[in-house]
Amino acid sequence: MGYGFIKQYGFAKQQGLTLIELLVSMFITSIIFAGVINTFLTTKQSYLFDAEVSYMQENARFAVDTIARDLRQAGYSGGCNMNGANVANAVDISTSQADFLKTTAVEGFQLADHPDEYKDDVWAMVSSPDSMIIRYSSDVNNITVTSHNAASAEIDVTSTGDLEAGSIFMLAHINCSQIGIAAAYEISTGKVDHSKGSGVDSSSTNCSKHMGGHFNCSVACDSDGNCPGAPNSSAYTYPPGSGVYEFVSKAYYIGTSSADDAVPALFVKKLDSDGDVSIAEELVSGVEDFQILYGVDTQALSADGKVNRYLTSANITQDVADAGSGWIGWDRVLSVRLQLVARSRDPVLQQTTSQTPIAGGVTYNDKYMRQLITTTVQLRNAALAANI
Template identity: 35%
Template sequence: MSMSNKQQGFTLIELMIAVTLSLLLLTGVIQIFLSSKQSYRTAESLSRTQENSRYAIDALSRDLRSAGFQPCKKTGLLANVVNGAPSSLNFFGAPLVGYDGSNGTFDSDFPAVGTTAGARVAGADAVRIIRGGGTGFSVDIHNATSAQFKLVGGTHNFVDGDIVLVCDSENSSILQITNANQTNVTIVHNNGTGTPGNCTKGLGFPVPSPCTANGTAKTYGPGSQIVSIESFIYYLGISASGNANSLYRKRLINSAGTPTLGNAEELVEGIESLQIVYGVAPDPVSPAQRYVTADQLTGATTAETEANWQNVVSVRIGLLMVTPDEISAKDDTSTYNVVGTDIASSGSGLTYSSDRRQRYIFTSTVKLRNRGTL
């Protein structure tokens, strides 16, 4: 008996059906993958944006909250004997001063508007903060005649050229250290030396005008406190990555005995615009009655302007944040109101470049702790 050996395969129609079904399944898998990837990119971009905004607000809030801090009771007897009293040392006049980006009037400590990394962003606000440092030293003996303090304890961290604040229950003075001796635990505040130097060795109020060598006598007794002066400026600048704008900070440093604002530090990027308004109250213990821009606090004279800034009891920060990636289906053409300032993709006023990145507004209100005379 013969055996028949037959082989049978798929027909062309069966192969075409199989290929079609495979393509349909593959298309579904690809769509699921792309959808999951897009969801992941969206969630990651939003998470990074929230993280950046939280860091920026925390950095600003921490220094804003302590503007004007000093370790003693505040009084009206305030003497700054540092020559010239530059903006970065104007502790008594205005330890908090804002700058309105809409008019572009900034002092020389801020960089100019530009397109390179670190250059200031047009239309964004800025702020200067001055405060006493957190680490204080107690006075043991103050010899006003020889302009020398001896401090309690076995050491201190002051060096020549440091700007410090000394205070007791009645007076406060700002001075530059002309000689810091770690071995003897002393600091000297003579005039006629250092940069910018002290105009007088007398630390009493008022400071004579014109200043004299001995000035107004004042001896700080045992237990008086000495702290370093810390000064910061915050502004919005072009990011080094070129991807978005960044929050920058400059701080007061001692450069070989000369106080100066150091190099700009890039803190966090992803900020389209920074807007700040200031809460004004009739006295330091009342809540803010209205919020105004920095321009609205500028008076006809320097004294009037400083008095207006002394009435600020809170600060409202507004950030227009932008995602690092283009995750939207279409270009963003919205108008955003950031604490009273409209920012649009086109037209008059503040603008941003329309793209497919998403934008979000984050705000925070900071209560100032060190307002007025107590």
């Protein structure tokens, strides 16, 4: 009987990787990780980009809506056309609020012409943005005259609303023939006193107690508040039914954000309840440039309510248009074209990029993202027919 021999073959246990196997595995792993990291970075960049776009759009929308809301009220004076009425502006315009106390619906400024009340606050790191003051009267308190004693400078009213001593207010005749502007010397129950002088705890001052005729404090008034150089500036009585309105004056400009001195922001300053110019209020950050054009009715002699030219503030040098100015004045502005440049918070572009958002405007060379927003707003109250 033969015997067979069976040879058993076993496989030795693997003790490690060869150098080649290790290099191959590391190469494959690095490819996988490179893909993961690239995907992460791309997603993060896309997220940051979308977040900055949303930031710019939301801020620009808020800025435009806020300014446009005031522009639509600009020039409101109780339903009257201020350009067609006698206006007695008895507020002393030589005070620190002078630029806020004028009677034109809007007034624009640029470069070195910004008013002293906020000139030092204007953003100047890259651009030279415009600024603008908007003025109107507010009837939210619905104050109506029941009687007026011109000699004692006291107005009896249905209520005093939010008026305080020093508040600047507008008094409009029921038939719109006469408008008066003054600082409240004193407020008591159902009564507004517009005497000459400063109100209680107020820096607002009247040069006259008279509320009739067509004058302002650039006309010399005597110690009794009489203004002999102004027509019909003697005591004037407003009949029952006339309206009392809070005088609103707001300045919009671009300044440096209080949160980061490298970020621009839209600010507003306004007349507060005691007639002083308020502390600057930061409305929204990321608004870097603010350029404004004004639509002017240049029809000779009598305005026809149609815009003939769009001009910068530098081209409008008078409050009241006349032949010498080519019938260009702030009283002839019928619309405002706003151009705002919104800027991202962080430099999110991949490389330094040259941008000129506003045609002929400032050119930026950096990695910030920018967006230009343009809108035109009609000054509805400026288009009112002249008073009869």
